[in-house]
Amino acid sequence: MIARTPRPAAELRADVRATCENRPGIYRMMGPGDEVLYVGKSVRVRTRLMSYFRADRGEKAADIIANTHRIDWQYAPSEFAALLLEMRSIQRCRPPFNVEHKRDRFFCFVKLTREEAPRLLVVREVLDDGAIYFGPFRGPARVRDVVREIRDLLELRDCAAATRMRFADQLDLFGADPQPLCMRADVRKCIAPCAGRCTKAEYHAQVELARRFLDGDADIPLTILRKRMDAAADRLQFEYAAGLRDRMHRLEDARAELVSLRGFIESLSFVYEVPGTAAEDRVYIIRRGSIREERFAPEDEAAREELTERASRLLRRRETFARVAPTQAAEILLLARWFRLRPHELERTWRVDGRSAPRRLPIL
Numbered sequence: 001m002i003a004r005t006p007r008p009a010a011e012l013r014a015d016v017r018a019t020c021e022n023r024p025g026i027y028r029m030m031g032p033g034d035e036v037l038y039v040g041k042s043v044r045v046r047t048r049l050m051s052y053f054r055a056d057r058g059e060k061a062a063d064i065i066a067n068t069h070r071i072d073w074q075y076a077p078s079e080f081a082a083l084l085l086e087m088r089s090i091q092r093c094r095p096p097f098n099v100e101h102k103r104d105r106f107f108c109f110v111k112l113t114r115e116e117a118p119r120l121l122v123v124r125e126v127l128d129d130g131a132i133y134f135g136p137f138r139g140p141a142r143v144r145d146v147v148r149e150i151r152d153l154l155e156l157r158d159c160a161a162a163t164r165m166r167f168a169d170q171l172d173l174f175g176a177d178p179q180p181l182c183m184r185a186d187v188r189k190c191i192a193p194c195a196g197r198c199t200k201a202e203y204h205a206q207v208e209l210a211r212r213f214l215d216g217d218a219d220i221p222l223t224i225l226r227k228r229m230d231a232a233a234d235r236l237q238f239e240y241a242a243g244l245r246d247r248m249h250r251l252e253d254a255r256a257e258l259v260s261l262r263g264f265i266e267s268l269s270f271v272y273e274v275p276g277t278a279a280e281d282r283v284y285i286i287r288r289g290s291i292r293e294e295r296f297a298p299e300d301e302a303a304r305e306e307l308t309e310r311a312s313r314l315l316r317r318r319e320t321f322a323r324v325a326p327t328q329a330a331e332i333l334l335l336a337r338w339f340r341l342r343p344h345e346l347e348r349t350w351r352v353d354g355r356s357a358p359r360r361l362p363i364l
Helices: 009-019 045-052 060-066 079-093 140-154 168-174 200-215 220-234 238-267 301-315 326-341 343-348
Strands: 025-030 036-042 070-075 107-112 120-123 132-138 270-274 282-287 290-296
Touching: 009 045, 009 060, 009 070, 025 045, 025 079, 036 045, 036 079, 045 060, 045 070, 079 326, 107 140, 107 200, 120 140, 132 140, 132 200, 132 238, 132 326, 140 200, 140 220, 140 238, 168 200, 200 220, 220 238, 270 301, 270 343, 282 301, 290 301, 290 326, 326 343
Parallel strands: none
Antiparallel strands: 025 036, 025 070, 107 120, 107 132, 270 282, 282 290
């Protein structure tokens, strides 16, 4: 196979100048092998693309052009539609120049892995891997402390994914009595599924408590800390009790954030009407931060009644709180930023339950 070199910038610039229009949309920088190198968006695609050819050497735009063989673009009816196209294209193609620069380092997610002995992890992104994700949360370092607290209290493992599990109800398969692979079992911070100190059912019961806490349905970790704090106070171990109290307060703060997160995500439930260029108006039915349906704006009363009925069915559907699906995570962050920077856009939203549209959203 013969490698193809990028086209000269002058040829790329001539193509853009001759055929591209100043409309909202996205653009894709394609490599010599027709792979997607970068996806961007703009309310004026032609102007944005022309700016790449004025970039100085060493700038990101110049680096992208130096590796680009072809540029293609796709128009959108509005800036909001272009944002959605950009996000979905980046998720689908994972362009190298986007992956490095597009991650929001202020947010993270709590992941309950799908393994024989599940673990709680703090991660930057949501994958379609069968795991359960909670979030998004601000402050990865603080969230790691909370997750560590939950793991220790419920005695869940934190070892590597490749660690071999030897549950108590499987020991006859292994013969010799195994020993824990770390000291967390000896200090009662792990029930050691690697060493046969619990059955598979017992371990999964602890995992279920963690899941329920993150879902906002149970307070078992807080209850454990309260009992330990009261016992320490009864033994006059006041310094130890104070430490337990501080740990309990951190968990209570995390619990409050879960409640706040629930309220924030639930507030992202409405119908959003967006005027478009060339009369291409769109309507988005948004449920818990996820765009469930996109359609053309209704042109008559019958179409509006049909839209209202459809929106009512989608917005009133019962769903599990706190968890976030792979496709939903990026949309939650996109919508949060969109309406935070443009609160006047909330005036274009309406609900199906008769309540007035929100003037502003809670802070995520």
